[in-house]
Amino acid sequence: MTAVTIPGVDQAPTTHKRLLSWVREVAELTAPDAVVWVDGSEQEWTRVTDKLVEAGTFTRLAKKPNSFYAASDPNDVARVEERTFICSVDEADAGPTNNWMDPAEMKAIMTELYRGCMRGRTMYVIPFCMGPLNADKPMLGVEITDSEYVVASMRIMTRMGTQALERFVAEDGTEADFVPALHSIGAPLEKGQQDVAWPCSDTKYIVHFPEERLIWSYGSGYGGNALLGKKCYSLRIASVIGRDEGWLAEHMLILKLTSPEDKVYYVAAAFPSACGKTNLAMLEPTIPGWKVETIGDDIAWMRFGEDGRLYAVNPENGFFGVAPGTDYHTNPNAMRTIEKGNSLFTNVALTDDGDVWWEGMTEQPPAHLTSWKKADWTPESTEKAAHPNSRYCTPIDQCDTKAAEWDDPNGVPISAIFFGGRRATTIPLVTESRDWQHGTFMGATLSSETTAAAVGAVGVVRRDPMAMLPFIGYNAGDYFNHWIETGKRADAAKLPKIFYVNWFRRGDDKRFLWPGFGENSRVLKWAIERIEGKAAAQETPIGWVPTADELDLSGLDDDRADIEAALSFDADEWRAEIPLIEEWFDKIGDKLPTPLRDELEALKQRLG
Numbered sequence: 040m041t042a043v044t045i046p047g048v049d050q051a052p053t054t055h056k057r058l059l060s061w062v063r064e065v066a067e068l069t070a071p072d073a074v075v076w077v078d079g080s081e082q083e084w085t086r087v088t089d090k091l092v093e094a095g096t097f098t099r100l101a102k103k104p105n106s107f108y109a110a111s112d113p114n115d116v117a118r119v120e121e122r123t124f125i126c127s128v129d130e131a132d133a134g135p136t137n138n139w140m141d142p143a144e145m146k147a148i149m150t151e152l153y154r155g156c157m158r159g160r161t162m163y164v165i166p167f168c169m170g171p172l173n174a175d176k177p178m179l180g181v182e183i184t185d186s187e188y189v190v191a192s193m194r195i196m197t198r199m200g201t202q203a204l205e206r207f208v209a210e211d212g213t214e215a216d217f218v219p220a221l222h223s224i225g226a227p228l229e230k231g232q233q234d235v236a237w238p239c240s241d242t243k244y245i246v247h248f249p250e251e252r253l254i255w256s257y258g259s260g261y262g263g264n265a266l267l268g269k270k271c272y273s274l275r276i277a278s279v280i281g282r283d284e285g286w287l288a289e290h291m292l293i294l295k296l297t298s299p300e301d302k303v304y305y306v307a308a309a310f311p312s313a314c315g316k317t318n319l320a321m322l323e324p325t326i327p328g329w330k331v332e333t334i335g336d337d338i339a340w341m342r343f344g345e346d347g348r349l350y351a352v353n354p355e356n357g358f359f360g361v362a363p364g365t366d367y368h369t370n371p372n373a374m375r376t377i378e379k380g381n382s383l384f385t386n387v388a389l390t391d392d393g394d395v396w397w398e399g400m401t402e403q404p405p406a407h408l409t410s411w412k413k414a415d416w417t418p419e420s421t422e423k424a425a426h427p428n429s430r431y432c433t434p435i436d437q438c439d440t441k442a443a444e445w446d447d448p449n450g451v452p453i454s455a456i457f458f459g460g461r462r463a464t465t466i467p468l469v470t471e472s473r474d475w476q477h478g479t480f481m482g483a484t485l486s487s488e489t490t491a492a493a494v495g496a497v498g499v500v501r502r503d504p505m506a507m508l509p510f511i512g513y514n515a516g517d518y519f520n521h522w523i524e525t526g527k528r529a530d531a532a533k534l535p536k537i538f539y540v541n542w543f544r545r546g547d548d549k550r551f552l553w554p555g556f557g558e559n560s561r562v563l564k565w566a567i568e569r570i571e572g573k574a575a576a577q578e579t580p581i582g583w584v585p586t587a588d589e590l591d592l593s594g595l596d597d598d599r600a601d602i603e604a605a606l607s608f609d610a611d612e613w614r615a616e617i618p619l620i621e622e623w624f625d626k627i628g629d630k631l632p633t634p635l636r637d638e639l640e641a642l643k644q645r646l647g
């Protein structure tokens with residue numbers, strides 16, 4: 040029997056045997072018309088984006104250089120948590136927070152879905168590297184996809200193509216490990232069949248095989264489901280690698296903060312999806328003398344350095360940011376970054392003169408738009424012009440506030456970790472933990488209202504531990520234990536200090552009590568001054584909380600009573616929170632680390 044000939048499959052620009060055989064195996068299973076090895080070049084970008092324009096997936100923007108608008112299928116707009124699986128060998132390793140299926144059973148189902156699924160399409164092989172290419176051990180992956188939209192997006196979000204492939208085989212011939220990540224939109228084209236602008240499938244699977252470090256995704260073209268270097272590799276698979284190797288893969292932004300005395304601090308912060316990471320990472324401080332620079336807006340990999348401090352690296356190369364609510368007041372740096380072009384916009388609205396628009400960008404909406412549903416839109420329309428989870432995808436490199444060290448393979452030493460959620464009540468603007476274990480308790484019990492970043496109801500309070508509920512690649516109880524153990528491995532004085540923040544507390548009329556955005560610099564300043572022993576705070580049953588006098592509020596003309604309400608610790612609200620935490624811990628079950636149970640008991644005691 041002769042092997043099937045698929046144009047391009049043997050034109051591999053590498054000798055890496057495992058990669059070559061995997062590519063051939065996938066091509067034979069999925070039966071594409073041709074195979075293209077992605078090099079990441081300018082010419083390739085032009086070919087791919089031209090093809091997307093021709094297919095009607097992309098509209099070239101007249102008002103932003105080298106930028107494109109895309110509208111997805113209305114049923115493919117966000118992560119699909121119900122369809123996301125951790126297929127560990129043992130079900131217990133997926134734990135109580137993940138969907139699980141036996142790996143062999145899942146592979147049997149998905150192999151049938153993948154069979155012939157790329158017919159009529161091109162299969163792209165995208166070598167990529169998460170984190171700096173010049174790392175001691177570059178974190179390599181290969182995404183195979185039949186989506187040009189994915190190829191274009193991966194070029195922004197990762198270091199990919201030839202520069203990554205060069206790391207696969209060392210000069211002495213040693214072949215590097217990589218994470219194979221197979222993606223198909225699941226929409227084969229029969230001969231003569233007309234394609235649609237956003238092909239995808241009603242059947243969706245986002246699947247991880249943690250022991251094999253393998254990713255299989257089917258049916259969706261949306262970012263978090265389809266750009267497999269991001270959530271699938273850098274969080275779910277990397278969290279498993281981190282557990283095994285003793286480091287942390289977290290849903291955190293990384294920022295550099297410089298004080299008026301020119302002292303530099305690095306802060307990491309975990310907020311659930313669409314809860315403010317990008318905004319904090321690019322913040323323009325409203326207090327004089329303080330400066331914020333950006334290292335990452337979504338993911339942090341943290342390892343101990345030789346000096347015993349925790350160092351964070353951003354594995355990504357771009358921002359995949361929430362568009363609605365982004366404007367020159369809330370996040371001017373994001374606006375300036377996308378203004379430079381070289382960006383993709385998905386499910387935003389299109390203006391008549393070839394620009395993008397979304398709710399919150401300008402006070403007055405344009406008189407006419409094409410909505411994300413590709414329908415005529417006017418200010419009288421009852422539907423939103425942009426989908427609430429519409430996104431911009433733009434390179435970090437063109438962000439004016441990027442810190443010089445954003446690409447440093449050694450990462451940056453973290454002084455403070457913020458956990459935060461979106462809670463209308465209960466959680467004060469900022470609370471400082473007593474120590475690492477108490478901070479881990481804050482993270483493990485973090486709660487937040489659901490957002491449009493995942494398919495499902497919006498505004499429902501749920502526990503989202505460390506903002507990682509949808510991204511922990513193993514048993515959540517083991518994950519908490521990994522956090523506790525990480526604290527034990529370090530000298531307490533060198534560990535980051537942990538804070539719990541809430542920018543989203545509301546007053547009686549539902550208005551936000553805290554102005555947020557640039558004003559969050561006041562909270563950053565207080566946290567740093569706590570670390571330096573320069574700021575005051577009040578001890579409460581839940582930790583250290585500042586009064587309005589203990590925060591720098593100079594120049595802020597917001598209602599003082601609102602700020603006091605944002606900062607207040609309310610014992611009754613917290614007593615009402617306890618049963619919810621107990622229910623959550625019961626769900627975690629036997630694997631819940633004893634120190635976290637102890638923290639809960641101690642909190643109950645203090646609340647009386």
Ligand SMILES: Nc1nc2c(ncn2[C@@H]2O[C@H](COP(=O)(O)OP(=O)(O)OP(=O)(O)O)[C@@H](O)[C@H]2O)c(=O)[nH]1
Pocket residue numbers: 310311312313314315316317318319336337359360361363364365369492542543551554555556559
């Ligand atoms: N009220 C208020 N809203 C905020 C603040 N920061 C961010 N937001 C809003 O929260 C939404 C999402 O913010 P992002 O910063 O994009 O969220 P993210 O955490 O990076 O989200 P993912 O990319 O989904 O992981 C936007 O609509 C923002 O306008 C804040 O300080 N106060």
Ligand SMILES: O=C([O-])CC(=O)C(=O)O
Pocket residue numbers: 117118261262263264269270311312313337359492493
């Ligand atoms: O993964 C995505 O699609 C976007 C994102 O950052 C999140 O949902 O947290």
Ligand SMILES: [Mn+2]
Pocket residue numbers: 290311312313337
């Ligand atoms: Mn995210």
